[in-house]
Amino acid sequence: MQQNKETNKAFELHTLDTTCVTESTSNIKFKNNIKYLIVGIFFGIVFVKAEVVSWFRIQEMFRLQSFHMYGIIGSAVLIGMISVYIIKKFKIKTIHGETLEFHAKQFNKGQIYGGLIFGFGWAVTGACPGPLFAQIGTGATVIAVTLFSAIAGTWVYGYLREKLPH
């Protein structure tokens, strides 16, 4: 029974947040995580240099005044789609030889309600979660407050989760 519960929790975590179960066996140690730090650094540089983290670019996007953000998200999705297609087609494995698994996302109403709420937040703060980290890195220290609020928002969602419509 206890084990069943554990399995359910793990399943819930993965289906809610990822399309692909992350069960790498060798991911606890610091040196195994350095590669993700490096990908993150690269990603943060792109974020700042392409002004994805700019409040002004987000305002232009939601006022249809600039193609920039649409071009970025659109071409990122296109490259992502092609990559996933190739990975599936040729059954490409990880560098550790593990098979990549993709899991379907289940629809629930949270994607609509939560999506709208996030959309409100995105347009006000001019940032989704990734850019918040990058903005703090650029020296906008006050955004640490926004990040802290976002963490609090996540916590409150977890607290109220059972009572919210899904």
Add this chain to the structure above:
Amino acid sequence: MLEIIKQPWPWYIAGPLIGLTVPALLILGNKSFGISSSLRHICASCLPANIPFFQYDWKKEVWNLFFVFGIFLGGAIAINLLSNPNPIDVHPKLAEELTEYGITNYNNLIPLDIMNWQSLFTLKGFLIMVFGGFLVGFGTRYAGGCTSGHAIMGLSNLQLPSLIATISFMIGGFIMANLLLPLILSL
């Protein structure tokens, strides 16, 4: 070369580079691209408070915290070594609108006129930085992902729920930017 890198990067360079993060994370360690989960892992590690949603082995997901710490460092590197010395180029119509709200400083990626430590303690600053941040954290978790997890990773894997989520993000953004934000900025 460095001069070119210091200019703002066009969408057709940045978009594909962001898209390549999807296969990079998959191939490096079977990881699905997603950023908002990091906020959940921070809750689970710091204040789980017996809430079932935060009762899981967050250490297994620690890669995600390394990833977002990298994003933070990347931001610092870009601004210190590769910074564009010119003010941010903004659409004239947006500039005109923002001038009405007293936003005229384009030297930073965020509008320093309204986002600073002093304005944090005004109603406008509180709504934008504190309440806005809360909506981002609450909404992304309620939706089960953000722009990266749903719009980029989910759509790359052809997931209909991610398309629904992405459309909802955009509708929310349009309503806020065009109807509600002007009221907040007028405060």
